[in-house]
Amino acid sequence: MIRSDAARNRAKVLEAAESVLGEQGPTARMDEIARRAGVGVGTVYRHFATKEALYAAIVSARVDLLLDEAARLRAAAEPATGFFTFFAQVVADAAGKKTLTDALRSAGIDVKAEQEDQRTRMREALAELLRDAQRVGAVRPDVDMPEILALLRGASMAAETGDYSGPVIDRSLAVLFDGLRPLAPPAPPPTA
Amino acid sequence: MIRSDAARNRAKVLEAAESVLGEQGPTARMDEIARRAGVGVGTVYRHFATKEALYAAIVSARVDLLLDEAARLRAAAEPATGFFTFFAQVVADAAGKKTLTDALRSAGIDVKAEQEDQRTRMREALAELLRDAQRVGAVRPDVDMPEILALLRGASMAAETGDYSGPVIDRSLAVLFDGLRPLAPPAPPPTA
C-alpha cells in the first residue's frame, strides 16, 4: 500500500520541481525545490534518486504531451498545417521555460534509455508530419529532417532564453515558415 | 619593462583558454586551461583576475573580429549580399565553439561595460546591413531587428552545440534566408 502522504508529497515535489526547473533551468538547487514543495530535501531524494532523475521525469512528461499533440494533429488530417502547428507548439512549449531543449539534443552521450526512446519518437512524429506536408505541397520538397531538426532546435533554444516576447517569436517563426514553403503556390492536391 | 616570459605566458594562456573554452564552454576548469597552457593556475590568475575576465577577453576578441568583418562588408558596397554574408559568418563563427552566444544575449543582468558596448555595436552593425539590404530589396521590408536578432541567436545557439555538420547548417541557413527574401523578385533599385 502506498502511503497517502507519500503520494501527496511526490506530487508536491513534481509540481515544485516543474516550476523551479522551468524558471532556473538545470542549475536550480535541490534545496529550493524542496522548500518550494514545503518538504525536506530528504523527501525529494526519497522520490527521485538524483537531481538528474527528477529533471528527466519532468522533461519526459512534457515530451509525452507533445507527442500526444503530434498524434492528434496527424489524426486531424490537415497535412498542410499540421507540421507548422506542431513546430510552433514545440517552440511555444520551450518559450520561457528552461527545460526542454536538452530533450531534443540529437547527440547525447549519457542519455538514459527512456530519453533516447522519446527522442526517437519525437523525431519520427516530426518526420511523419513533414512527409505529409510535403506530399500536399505545403513544404518545399527539398528540405529534409536534419535541417528541420537544426531549425527546430535553434528556435527552441532561442525561445527558451526568455529574452524574446511572444510577438517577436511569432514573427520569427513566420519568416522561418515562409522559407520552408515552396516558392510557387502549392500544386492542387492530386485528388482535386 | 614587461618580462618576456610573462608576455609569452599570457599568450599561451589566451591560446589555451580559447581552445578549452571553445570546446567545453563556460564549465571548463581553470586547472585544465592552465595544464593546456603548460603553466600553473597561479599564472593564469596573474594575467586574468577571474575566470569570467578570461572568458570576456576571449569573447571580446572574437566579437571585434566580427565587427571588423561587418565594416568590411559594408564598405564593399554589395548591400544585396552583405547582410546574408555577415549573418552566415556569425553562425559559422559560433559553430562548434561554445563561447559566442552569450555575447549576443540581448538582456544580460550583470554585463560589464565593455561587453555592453560591443553588444550595442554588434546590433548597430547588423541593423545597418539589414537596412542596406532592405533598401535594395534583397530582404523583405516587413522584418525588423527584433526578429532578426532572435533568428540569429537561435541559429548561433544551434550551431554552437556542435551537433550539426556544416552542410546541415548551410541548408538550414538557406531556408532561413529564403524566408527573409521578398516573395517577388527584388524591384529594380530606384536608380535603374
Add this chain to the structure above:
DNA sequence: GTACAATCGGAATCAGCATTCCGCTTGAAG
C-alpha cells in the same frame, strides 16, 4: 488503541572547483 514499517526533515558529509597564498625561480638592470 497499539505496533511497526514507511516516511519525514534537515543537519552533516562529501566532492568539485574557483581563487588565494607563499616560498621558489628567473629575467633584466647595473
Add this chain to the structure above:
DNA sequence: CTTCAAGCGGAATGCTGATTCCGATTGTAC
C-alpha cells in the same frame, strides 16, 4: 656576476550545492 622585484607553480583554502544518514513522525493494518 649580483641583486631583487616580478613572475611562477601548485598546494591549501573556502564555498557552493548534491547526496547521505538517522533519529523523530505518522499512516495503516490488526
